Amino acid sequence: MGVAIVDHHPMMIEGARSWLAAEPRLTLLSTSTDLETLLADGQSSVDVILLDLQSGGRLVIDKVAELCRAGTRVVIYSEDTSPATALSLLDAGAIAFLGKNESREHFVQALLTAANDRPYVPPVLAGAIVADQSPDRPDLSPKEREALLLWFQSMSKASVARRMQVSEHTVKQYIDRARIKYTRIGRPAATKKALLARAIEDGLVHPDEMGPDARHTEPIKQSSQGEAT
CATH class of the missing domain: 1.10.10 (Arc Repressor Mutant, subunit A)
Structure with a gap:
């Protein structure tokens, strides 16, 4: 399963690269410090984009919904792990949300499940869901x-x-x-x-x-x- 990574910190990209190298089911196809550059290069063989919220010196929350509407599988990872941020990105269409302090296990599982069109709930996201008091959660019997x-x-x-x-x-x-x-x-x-x-x-x-x-x-x-x- 092909993965592309966008992160404005080269050191974070290298860390992600080392984690992916130990997982035979995932292949890192490309990396970039800027989302626009990655998209301009064309990513037809990419199954999942691992996207940092910071790209090109700005937050790219608006781009997440655009990518997801186009059918791109997006996993967000960010230093901002506030419940509001995590839930807003899920609502925008992201398959999973990871904090940059999450373990390799959650990092790899989020990508694997996303590539198979399945949701994954790591600890940061679980906490956001539990804390959420939004009225747009249906009242199921x-x-x-x-x-x-x-x-x-x-x-x-x-x-x-x-x-x-x-x-x-x-x-x-x-x-x-x-x-x-x-x-x-x-x-x-x-x-x-x-x-x-x-x-x-x-x-x-x-x-x-x-x-x-x-x-x-x-x-x-x-x-x-x-x-x-």
Whole structure:
């Protein structure tokens, strides 16, 4: 999986390079001290951009949303680990947020999961989520949360229904209600992956609750009606 790094401190780039060198699943393809320079060079083979918030002498928060809208996977790492900064970057579309004081383990896992379009919650981000009191977190019922949790454990909706002792139609209603609640607050989650990312971002579902298979949810399939299942 190809990685590009943007950091205004060459020393930080070298440190990241040494961490990546010990991980055979990740390959450092390019580095730059400036985001615009990196983008001008073209990065079609890059799976993830590891981006410092400081680039070219300024903060590049505005660029994060632009990159994510274009389909670029972005992992932010920064000295600024305030909850407001971390959550605003998640809302802009970043897959993960790392503090520069996080360990190599979190650094590598964030990149690996991002390259596979999966969210990752390191300690700094977990703290931001727990501290967040924003009103834009949906109020899911216990049954809605249970249905999501079981569904995210790679279970089919039929399996969730058997576990919860309800009909498959009821399970679908729980999941659809959760989607509706996210849409109402302006944070739509039309697919299973998107809904999982939202739930983890908001602390409604914790990765530890999902067991060893949780990081490898079954591929999203589209039914004849276009529903993500």
